[in-house]
Amino acid sequence: xxxxxxxxxxxxxxxxxxxxxxxxxxxxxxxxxxxxxxxxxxxxxxxxxxxxxxxxxxxxxxxxxxxxxxxxxxxxxxxxxxxxxxxxxxxxxxxxxxxxxxxxxxxxxxxxxxxxxxxxxxxxxxxxxxxxxxxxxxxxxxxxxxxxxxxxxxxxxxxxxxxxxx
Amino acid sequence: xxxxxxxxxxxxxxxxxxxxxxxxxxxxxxxxxxxxxxxxxxxxxxxxxxxxxxxxxxxxxxxxxxxxxxxxxxxxxxxxxxxxxxxxxxxxxxxxxxxxxxxxxxxx
Numbered sequence: 001x002x003x004x005x006x007x008x009x010x011x012x013x014x015x016x017x018x019x020x021x022x023x024x025x026x027x028x029x030x031x032x033x034x035x036x037x038x039x040x041x042x043x044x045x046x047x048x049x050x051x052x053x054x055x056x057x058x059x060x061x062x063x064x065x066x067x068x069x070x071x072x073x074x075x076x077x078x079x080x081x082x083x084x085x086x087x088x089x090x091x092x093x094x095x096x097x098x099x100x101x102x103x104x105x106x107x108x109x110x111x112x113x114x115x116x117x118x119x120x121x122x123x124x125x126x127x128x129x130x131x132x133x134x135x136x137x138x139x140x141x142x143x144x145x146x147x148x149x150x151x152x153x154x155x156x157x158x159x160x161x162x163x164x165x166x
Numbered sequence: 167x168x169x170x171x172x173x174x175x176x177x178x179x180x181x182x183x184x185x186x187x188x189x190x191x192x193x194x195x196x197x198x199x200x201x202x203x204x205x206x207x208x209x210x211x212x213x214x215x216x217x218x219x220x221x222x223x224x225x226x227x228x229x230x231x232x233x234x235x236x237x238x239x240x241x242x243x244x245x246x247x248x249x250x251x252x253x254x255x256x257x258x259x260x261x262x263x264x265x266x267x268x269x270x271x272x273x274x
Binding site for chain 2: 014071072081149161
């Protein structure tokens with residue numbers, strides 16, 4: 001059952017990701033990305049990450065994608081123009097990317113020690129209580145630095161997007 | 167035709183290979199697409215793929231540190247999306263285009 005769920009949502013994620021790359025309209029790409037993020041949230045649940053699955057849905061599929069779609073609508077982005085493709089990208093990029101997948105698959109599958117099966121429910125530390133304890137005890141400083149990062153991002157976004165004052 | 171040998175539960179290596187496939191698709195979108203917003207979405211796809219790796223290793227190591235890392239990645243992605251989309255707005259305001267080939271002032 002776990003394997004079937006994994007295969008189903010992995011297939012949805014891969015198909016949506018391929019669709020993201022192949023579609024020529026940004027809105028289609030954005031909706032494909034929402035599909036990828038939703039199926040990844042299901043995979044996080046299978047891996048026992050309840051908190052991170054909900055954060056994925058709320059932050060990524062909710063907030064960030066709304067921002068993307070808002071900008072696409074605001075700028076009225078249309079179908080992208082067919083321009084001259086870079087030959088380097090086409091003829092060197094695709095084989096290199098396939099080689100990367102091959103190497104990673106080989107290492108993960110054959111070189112690393114056997115990893116064992118992922119059984120739903122066997123990982124019990126992904127609930128908000130345990131995450132919160134670890135976050136506020138061991139990772140308190142990175143958490144605070146993150147708040148500074150977000151403040152900088154807010155100021156930067158406002159400065160970049162404001163109207164020029166003459 | 168014999169039934170496909172599907173195990174009862176998916177091994178952890180499948181998750182890592184899925185992560186690699188998604189990452190590579192993100193790289194492909196980054197390389198081949200010409201729309202600046204789609205390029206940006208490809209970056210988000212790569213970040214998502216790495217998050218899946220973090221959560222998988224977290225399962226393997228029986229610790230939730232990986233979840234916290236991927237949470238930080240999400241926060242950084244949100245900040246990056248806000249600033250990046252503001253940059254895209256500014257580029258569009260100044261040049262009336264979203265094609266990255268036409269924004270090449272720094273070239274040569």
